Structures are given as C-alpha cells and as structure tokens.
Amino acid sequence: MNVVTQAVTAGGVVDIGWVQLLLATGFIIITGAISLALGLGLVKDLSIATVRTYVQLLALGIVLRWAFGFNTWWLVLGLLTVMVLAAARIILKRSPDAPPGLFATSALSMAVTGFIVTFAVTAVVIRIHPWWDARYVLPIGGMVLGNSMTGIALALERVFADLDGRSGEILALTALGATPWEAARASVITAVRAGLIPTINSMAAVGIVFIPGMMTGQILAGADPLAATKYQIVVMLMVSAATAVGSIMAVMLSYRRRFTADGVFLEKGARV
Amino acid sequence: MLLEASSLTITRPGDSGPVAVVSDASLSLSEGTLNDIVGPSGSGKTTLLLALARLLPDVRGELRLQGKAASEWSPQEWRTRVALLPQTSSMVPGTVADNLLLPYTLKVRHHGGAPSEAPSAPTADELRAALDQVGLADIALDRPSARLSVGQASRVALLRVLLTAPAVLLLDEPDAALDDESAAQVADMTREFVSARGAVVRVRHLRSDAEADALFRLEGGRLTEVTSR
Numbered sequence: 001m002n003v004v005t006q007a008v009t010a011g012g013v014v015d016i017g018w019v020q021l022l023l024a025t026g027f028i029i030i031t032g033a034i035s036l037a038l039g040l041g042l043v044k045d046l047s048i049a050t051v052r053t054y055v056q057l058l059a060l061g062i063v064l065r066w067a068f069g070f071n072t073w074w075l076v077l078g079l080l081t082v083m084v085l086a087a088a089r090i091i092l093k094r095s096p097d098a099p100p101g102l103f104a105t106s107a108l109s110m111a112v113t114g115f116i117v118t119f120a121v122t123a124v125v126i127r128i129h130p131w132w133d134a135r136y137v138l139p140i141g142g143m144v145l146g147n148s149m150t151g152i153a154l155a156l157e158r159v160f161a162d163l164d165g166r167s168g169e170i171l172a173l174t175a176l177g178a179t180p181w182e183a184a185r186a187s188v189i190t191a192v193r194a195g196l197i198p199t200i201n202s203m204a205a206v207g208i209v210f211i212p213g214m215m216t217g218q219i220l221a222g223a224d225p226l227a228a229t230k231y232q233i234v235v236m237l238m239v240s241a242a243t244a245v246g247s248i249m250a251v252m253l254s255y256r257r258r259f260t261a262d263g264v265f266l267e268k269g270a271r272v
Numbered sequence: 273m274l275l276e277a278s279s280l281t282i283t284r285p286g287d288s289g290p291v292a293v294v295s296d297a298s299l300s301l302s303e304g305t306l307n308d309i310v311g312p313s314g315s316g317k318t319t320l321l322l323a324l325a326r327l328l329p330d331v332r333g334e335l336r337l338q339g340k341a342a343s344e345w346s347p348q349e350w351r352t353r354v355a356l357l358p359q360t361s362s363m364v365p366g367t368v369a370d371n372l373l374l375p376y377t378l379k380v381r382h383h384g385g386a387p388s389e390a391p392s393a394p395t396a397d398e399l400r401a402a403l404d405q406v407g408l409a410d411i412a413l414d415r416p417s418a419r420l421s422v423g424q425a426s427r428v429a430l431l432r433v434l435l436t437a438p439a440v441l442l443l444d445e446p447d448a449a450l451d452d453e454s455a456a457q458v459a460d461m462t463r464e465f466v467s468a469r470g471a472v473v474r475v476r477h478l479r480s481d482a483e484a485d486a487l488f489r490l491e492g493g494r495l496t497e498v499t500s501r
Contacts, residue, residue: 168358168360168362169362169363169364171327171358171362172358172361172362172364172429173364173374173378174327174351175325175327175351175355175356175357175358175433176351176352176355176374176375176378176432176433176436177348177349177351177352177375177378177380177436178348178378178380179348179378179379179380182378182379186364186365260329262326262329262347263347263348264326264327264328264329264347266329
C-alpha cells in the first residue's frame with residue numbers, strides 16, 4: 001500500500017519506473033523470437049518500431065512538459081503547425097501514385113478542419129481559459145489531426161487508385177461529354193467513404209468493444225468515469241467531423257489533378 | 273465540310289522524353305461519308321481518334337467542326353458532336369437503361385438553357401425499339417450492365433453514343449471483339465448513321481470494306497489518303 005502511494009504522481013496516476021518501462025519490451029522480444037522461429041521476417045521492423053515508440057513518445061513527453069510550463073499562444077499554434085506538416089508528409093509517403101501538389105492539399109485540409117475543430121472543442125465546448133491552453137489544445141489537437149491524417153491518407157490513396165481502375169469507364173464518360181466532376185464522382189464517393197470507415201467503425205464499437213484511449217487515460221488519472229465519458233463523446237464527435245470534412249476537402253481539392261484543363265483524364269503514360 | 277483536321281501532330285510521353293506518334297496529319301470529312309483508317313498495330317490509329325475527339329493533351333494543329341474552330345466549342349460540347357466509341361465498350365455500373373440514358377444525365381445536355389429546353393430523354397418504349405433494331409430485343413432494360421456479353425455491351429455502347437445525336441462518329445475497331453452476326457448489326461447501324469448525313473471515321477487493323485468512301489493509311493506516324501470516291 002505504501003509503495004503504491006509513493007509512486008502516485010501529483011496528477012493521480014500510478015507512475016511507471018524506468019525498469020518496469022523496459023520490462024514492457026519483453027513481450028516484443030517474445031514476438032521477435034516467434035518471428036525468428038517461424039521465419040516471418042518481422043524482427044527488423046519490430047525492432048525499429050519499438051525503438052521509435054520509445055524515442056518518439058519520450059520526446060513527446062519532454063516537449064509537452066516543456067510546452068505546458070511555457071504555455072504561450074504562439075508556441076501552441078507553432079506546435080500544431082509542425083504536427084500538420086509532419087502529417088502531410090506522412091500522407092504523401094502513403095500515396096505514391098498521387099499527382100504533384102498533394103502535400104499542400106493535405107496540409108491545407110488538415111489545418112483548416114483540425115484547427116477549427118480543436119479550437120471549437122477547447123474554446124466553446126470545454127470552455128478553457130485561456131482558449132489556447134497547451135494542456136488541453138495539444139492533446140485534443142493531436143487526436144483530431146491524427147484521425148484526420150488517417151482518413152485523408154486513406155481517401156487520397158483510394159481516389160487515385162479508383163480513378164486509375166476506372167480509366168476505361170472515365171474515357172467512355174468523357175467521350176459522352178462528361179465534365180471531370182461527372183466522370184470522377186463515383187471515385188470521389190468511394191474515396192470519401194473509405195476515409196470514413198475507420199471512424200464509423202470505432203464509433204460503432206466504442207464503449208462495447210473498447211474504452212477509448214483518452215477516456216482510459218482520464219480514468220487512470222483518477223477522473224470520474226462519467227466526466228471522462230462526456231469528454232470522450234465530445235472528442236469522438238469532433239474527431240469524426242474533422243475526419244469527414246478533411247477527407248472530403250482533400251479529395252475535392254485533388255481529384256481534378258488527374259484531368260487536364262480541357263477535362264481529359266491523364267492515364268499513367270500521359271502524366272508529367 | 274463537317275470536320276477538318278489540319279497538320280495534327282500528336283506527342284505522347286515515351287521512355288526517353290516526348291515522342292511524336294502522329295506527324296502532320298490532315299483529313300477532311302464530308303457529311304454522309306464513311307472513312308476508314310487502316311494501319312498496323314501501334315501505328316497511332318487510336319491516338320488519332322482520341323485527338324479528333326479532343327481527348328488527348330499535347331496535340332498541335334487545327335481542328336474545325338461545322339466551320340467553327342475547336343476553341344469556339346467547349347471541350348464537352350465538341351465531344352458530344354464528335355463522338356468516340358472506344359474499342360473497349362465500358363459500361364457504367366447500373367442497368368442497361370441507366371447506360372443508355374447516361375448522356376441525358378450529363379450537364380452538357382442542359383448547357384446554355386433551362387432544363388426544360390434540354391433534349392428530352394427517350395422513353396422506355398423507344399429504348400426497347402432501339403435495342404430491337406440492333407438485335408438486342410431479348411435484353412431487358414433492367415438487366416445489370418455487368419451481365420452483358422462483350423458483343424452485347426459493344427452494341428449498347430454504340431446505341432448510347434448514337435442517342436446523343438452526334439455529327440461525327442469515331443469508331444475504334446468496332447467489330448474487333450464481335451461475332452459475324454453482331455459485326456453485321458454494327459455495320460448496319462453505321463450505314464444508317466451515314467445515310468442520315470453523319471460522318472464516320474472507322475479505325476481498322478488492316479482491312480477495309482469496299483463500301484468506305486475514303487480510305488486512309490496510317491503508318492510510321494504519317495497519314496496518307498489511299499483511295500477516295
């Protein structure tokens with residue numbers, strides 16, 4: 001009892017010692033051993049991913065501790081901008097067949113929806129003061145941007161793959177006088193739906209199959225489960241809205257790049 | 273003259289930079305004529321048809337339709353008048369009726385006027401009569417397009433193009449994948465279109481019919497008129 005009491009931090013969370021933290025790697029080592037025994041070829045990927053998890057999350061912890069202490073509006077906006085740019089770069093890597101200009105499109109879509117939704121949650125719903133308080137804005141912004149990034153990446157990857165897969169149909173439609181929008185519409189719908197599937201699935205399963213990460217964190221930190229639930233509902237709905245609007249915006253801003261100004265669909269061989 | 277193409281040079285991206293696939297090609301199409309273009313595989317016949325339909329980037333030269341320069345037509349209006357039937361007849365998901373009525377759902381049909389002034393879509397009876405005319409009387413209008421054979425889809429695609437009432441019809445190997453009976457029906461539809469004062473450009477692999485009014489040969493990127501009536 002005493003030991004536990006000593007390990008509880010000011011925030012109410014039972015702290016994990018550094019040795020215990022390293023012990024968590026034990027399960028990864030077991031997975032690596034299974035991979036070696038079965039020849040799955042996962043050891044390198046698992047090792048890199050584990051090291052990245054340690055490095056990136058510890059760096060995040062240090063940056064957040066510093067940001068919460070410093071807590072100025074320009075620092076909060078600056079960190080959100082860095083998060084947006086990093087996410088746009090990841091989206092670009094996931095869409096190898098995408099046309100040029102996707103970085104700006106992804107960054108703009110995430111920035112517009114992410115910033116609006118994050119500040120709507122913190123300033124209007126939770127009503128924190130000041131409206132840019134790093135302790136609220138950065139974690140919520142991270143959740144909104146992270147989910148938007150997944151949705152936008154899925155939607156963009158799908159829209160170009162679908163357009164390419166429908167090139168024969170698009171030629172037939174264009175030859176009948178269809179505008180790029182009329183020819184691409186089916187692919188746009190498919191792509192936006194693909195971007196929203198993970199969000200809709202998690203909304204369907206939340207509370208029944210899993211307890212969301214934010215709610216888990218708040219409960220572990222000693223918050224009342226009902227208060228944590230209210231936060232989670234707000235965040236989940238806002239994240240879903242940001243993902244939906246971000247995916248729609250990114251797809252609408254980018255599908256046209258597969259067409260010339262005259263509405264000609266650019267097949268693989270004809271792209272610059 | 274219905275359609276005139278002067279000094280068309282078409283470049284496509286190649287392995288080591290742009291390559292001129294067709295160079296300095298010119299042709300003129302009069303009303304009520306059937307024009308065949310023959311040439312070996314890869315000679316640029318399909319590329320030339322795509323350029324005539326304004327469905328290619330990087331085309332130099334001049335195109336005129338009914339005396340007006342290409343720039344005086346919107347690309348979409350041009351394509352409804354110079355209609356291309358691609359070699360692979362792609363059906364959109366949906367029924368046979370959805371495919372036949374597709375042109376009427378496109379914005380270009382309503383361009384420049386109120387919806388009430390747009391051409392009215394054919395009725396179900398008219399669509400059935402059109403199907404009957406091309407030997408597809410046994411195809412129900414609500415049959416899913418995915419369940420059509422290649423030959424049936426070719427004829428439905430040709431009907432779909434004809435329903436837009438184009439001035440020029442560009443046919444890319446229209447009978448390449450058809451049995452003799454289907455090919456004969458497509459040839460009948462083509463003749464009927466020509467007799468209604470349309471102009472047809474038909475690309476074929478090597479052979480041409482004696483019925484063609486003009487025969488062009490495309491080889492090594494050069495278009496030459498072989499015979500003309």
